[in-house]
Amino acid sequence: MPVRVVESSAPSQVSGANSGKTSPPACTLLSVGQAFSGTQNVSSLQKDEAWRVNVRIQGCDLEHGYLCGTMEALNVPMADTPVVTFWEGEIVDTINYTFFTGKWEATPEDDKKHWDKFPSFSPFKSQVEIDGGKNVDLSNYPYIFMRWKEQYFVNVGTDCGLTIAGFYYVCFSCSDGSISGFYYDPNSSPFQKLELKSTNDGRSGFSFSSYELQ
Template sequence: MPGHTLPPPCTFLNVGQAFAGTQNVSNMQKDEAWKVNVRLQGVDMQSGYLCGSMEALNVPAAETPVVTFWEGEIVDNRNYSFYTGQWDATKETDVKHWSKFASFLELREEVQKDGGKSIDLVNHPYIFMRWKEKFFVNVGTDCGLTIAGFYYVCFSRSDGSVNGFYYDPNSRYAAYNYDLLNVVLGNVLCSPYQKLELKATNEGRAGHSFATYQFQ
């Protein structure tokens, strides 16, 4: 049945792969972007699981770069569907956030009809995922940020580029203002979207790497 077999291997979805880019931290009061690094720590296509670290380099409220550990769900119609079913995300929330990606728009009707179960995701040029930050690695919860929400992610098989939007159910505007942008790694409770834009890098393949963290 379409979409129910394993997707073909992707060279950009391997343990150790690094991504670098920015997090748009814009709202009605300010317009800025933070530098963000991501590294994959684990990938299991069979179970639709991946995990990694996310590092924000220039967070104004933090004295050092803020690193979080996250776990991800790959939308494959085997293990996970387009409907989240947790983290206070309704089906309406899911459709609104997935629809921020141009590559999803052609799939929206099928998703709204049956959850997208009939879509052939195996051969689709993009992989849709959710990334949920689980804990802070190098700072405490008093760093001024929150990880209450999660990212809707669209990943390009061809070039490894990543686009993501963050949903925070605790944002007081999340229920009715979908056009504001959020803050990376948890927000300042003023806007429901964080726009994440990353590109795959060769960092780590030529002798360079992020700092090593031990996750417990």
């Protein structure tokens, strides 16, 4: 949910999906109720800036490559309170979704540039460059690749000075529950990095305030 800076936009492409493969393995650290905390770097050419961020998983359906949750950004300069958004995610499983986004103004070139920033992506780079990785087997890979798209603001209005027009490229580690991501929006500062770590088991430690999702 970065501050928007005007740049040029890019056209979207049509994505593909495949069938007949095995879904990513179930991971206890990627489950309903699990919480994560960390930072999002929103630095620009004018100044260095990072927001504290908390995320909680509200729904997860590996079979259909879907998950959703809430994201809370703290110490946002133009907001009087923490800003909470609801997001929905696509799990790259080459069954329901490939590495090519095909929407949200992301071209295959944008996809490749962002995925390439994750070291765990390197084994699939050559195949993804061909067809988005339609035939890549991710069923036993210790990392899960996702896209998170914020859908709406939960506790503030759209005039809060932030934008949720873009989305996050996300890499999740099944071994320790750490998350790294990069925000993409052609009208925002590029490659804003999201870094989160699992907070206990999601049932203790940090917890969100009570918000009603509609």
